[in-house]
Amino acid sequence: MELAPDGPMAIPLWINGHAFLTVTDSFFTVTNPATGEAIRRVPLCGASEAAEAVKAAQAAQPEWAMMGMPARRHCLANLAEALDRYTGHFAKLLVQECGFDEARATAEVGEAVAALQGALVGQTGVLGVVLDDSRPLANFAEAIAPALMAGATVVVKPSPKAPSAVYALCELSARAEWPAGVLNLMQGDAAAIEGLCAGGVDRLIYSGHAALGVQVGAIAEAAGTPFEMKAA
Numbered sequence: 001m002e003l004a005p006d007g008p009m010a011i012p013l014w015i016n017g018h019a020f021l022t023v024t025d026s027f028f029t030v031t032n033p034a035t036g037e038a039i040r041r042v043p044l045c046g047a048s049e050a051a052e053a054v055k056a057a058q059a060a061q062p063e064w065a066m067m068g069m070p071a072r073r074h075c076l077a078n079l080a081e082a083l084d085r086y087t088g089h090f091a092k093l094l095v096q097e098c099g100f101d102e103a104r105a106t107a108e109v110g111e112a113v114a115a116l117q118g119a120l121v122g123q124t125g126v127l128g129v130v131l132d133d134s135r136p137l138a139n140f141a142e143a144i145a146p147a148l149m150a151g152a153t154v155v156v157k158p159s160p161k162a163p164s165a166v167y168a169l170c171e172l173s174a175r176a177e178w179p180a181g182v183l184n185l186m187q188g189d190a191a192a193i194e195g196l197c198a199g200g201v202d203r204l205i206y207s208g209h210a211a212l213g214v215q216v217g218a219i220a221e222a223a224g225t226p227f228e229m230k231a232a
Contacts, residue, residue, distance in 0.1 A: 009040055009041075010040070010041050010042065010043065011030075011040055011041070011042050011163050011164060011167050012043075012167075012187075013043075013045065013049060013053065013184075013185055013186050013187055014167060014170040014171060014183070014184060014185040015052055015053050015056050015181075015184050015185075015186070016056035016059075016060075016180045016181045016184065017174050017178075017179075017180025017181060018174070018180070019171075020049075020052070020053075022043055022045060022049055023043075024043040024044055024045055024046075025044075026043075026044045027041040027042060027043055027044060028041060028042050028044055028160035028161075028187075028189070029041050030042065030097060030160065030161065030162075030164075032096050032099070033097075033098070033099035034099050039096055040097075040163070040164060042160050042163050042187040042188075043187050043188070044160070044187065044188045044189055044191065044192070045186050045187055045188040045191070045192050045195070046188065046191040046192060046194075046195050047191070047194070047195040047198055047199070048195075049186050049188070049192070049195065050155070050186055050188075050192060050194075050195025050196045050198065050199045051195065051198075051199045053155040053184040053185070053186045053199070054126065054128075054155055054184075054196065054199030054201055055199070056155075056180070056181040056184050057126045057127075057153040057154060057155050057181055057184050057201075058126050058153070058200070059181055060153050060179055060180065060181025060182050061124075061125070061126055061151070061152070061153040061181075063179060064151055064152075064153055064179060064181075064182050065124060067151075067179075069121070069149065069151075072148060072149055072151065073119070073149065075148075075176065075178050076116045076117070076119055076148060076149065077116070077117060078176040078177070079116055079169075079172060079173055079176045079178070080113045080114075080116035080117045082172050082175060082176050083109065083112060083113050083116065083169065083172060084109075084110075084113045086168075086172070087106060087109045087110070087113075088106075089168070090105075090109045090112075090165050090168060090169075091105035091106045091108075091109050092105070093164040093165040093168060094108055094109070094136070094137060094162070094165055096164070097133070097136075097161065097162040097163075097164055097165070098133055098134075098136070098161075098162050108135060108137055108138045109137060109138075111138040111141070111142075112137045112138045112140070112141035112142075112169075113141075115138065115141035115142040115145050116141050116145050118145075119145035119146050119148065119149045120145075120146050120149065121146060121149045122146030122147045122149065122150045122152070123146075123147060123150055123152065123203075124147070124150040124151040124152045125147075125152050125202035125203060126153055126154075126155070126200070126201050126202045127144070127147045127153070127154045127155070127201060127202065127203060127204075127205060128154075128155050128156075128157070128193075128197070128201035128203070128204040128225075129143050129144060129154060129155070129156040129157070129204075129205050129206075129207065130156075130157050130196075130204065130205070130206045130207075130208075130216050131143075131156065131157070131158045131159055131166065131206075131207055131208055132159050132207075132208030132209055132212050133159040133161040133162035133208075134209055135208070136158055136159060136162045136163075136165055136166055137165040137166060137169065139207035139208060139230070140156060140158070140166050140169065140207070142207070142230075143205050143207045143230060144156070144183075148182070153181060153182050153183075153184075154182065154183050154184065155184045155185070155186060155196060155199075155201065156170070156183070156184070156185050156186075157185070157187070157188060157192050157193060157196065158185065158187070159208075160187065160188070160189060163187060166185065167185055169183075170183045170184070170185045190215075190219065193216060193219050193220075194219055196225075197219060197223035197224075197225040198223065201225060202226070203225065203226040203227065203228065204216070204220045204225050204226070204227050204228070205227075205228045205229075205230065206227070206228070206229045206230065207229075207230040208230075209231065210229065210231040213229040213231055216229075217229060
């Protein structure tokens with residue numbers, strides 16, 4: 001991702017198999033924690049964008065479930081293979097946004113590959129996933145792989161501090177010829193999480209540090225959305 005001539009490049013949403021552009025009142029500036037440099041920005045979205053993402057996931061879920069487990073496992077294996085091929089690119093994104101050294105970033109990509117390759121079978125439905133910036137790519141892969149194996153579809157909301165690797169994995173799923181709508185991504189903060197609950201996800205999973213998870217859980221509880229926390 002390169003910088004636009006007038007400043008950091010904005011990362012779009014990913015909905016129904018393609019980049020989804022939206023106009024919002026505010027953006028979050030993504031900075032390199034090692035240098036303080038503004039490198040990207042993300043739109044802070046809310047209910048309308050969440051509704052679009054959840055609708056895409058709901059529409060894709062029956063067909064994804066009907067494909068059968070061997071076909072879904074094949075899709076996951078193809079995505080893992082593609083991610084492994086682009087290890088250097090994904091590691092660079094993690095270094096830029098999370099402040100990891102190269103070895104730690106490369107190891108995290110490997111952990112994400114392993115999660116996609118060795119997925120057990122979880123619960124199906126339409127899943128909302130909220131991430132912090134502690135381990136964004138690996139936490140994402142570990143949270144979604146069992147659900148995807150079971151036939152679930154996903155809307156992920158990455159941390160505004162570290163959105164790029166998660167977005168790039170969604171983009172890579174299209175190159176791996178996944179059906180549109182199986183993986184969707186929206187950007188944002190608390191309003192985006194509220195939007196996912198209002199949009200009708202079957203359950204919300206948070207993966208990251210427990211302190212933020214408590215806040216995410218409170219939003220889910222207020223909306224009556226089943227919630228699961230995978231604390232780092």
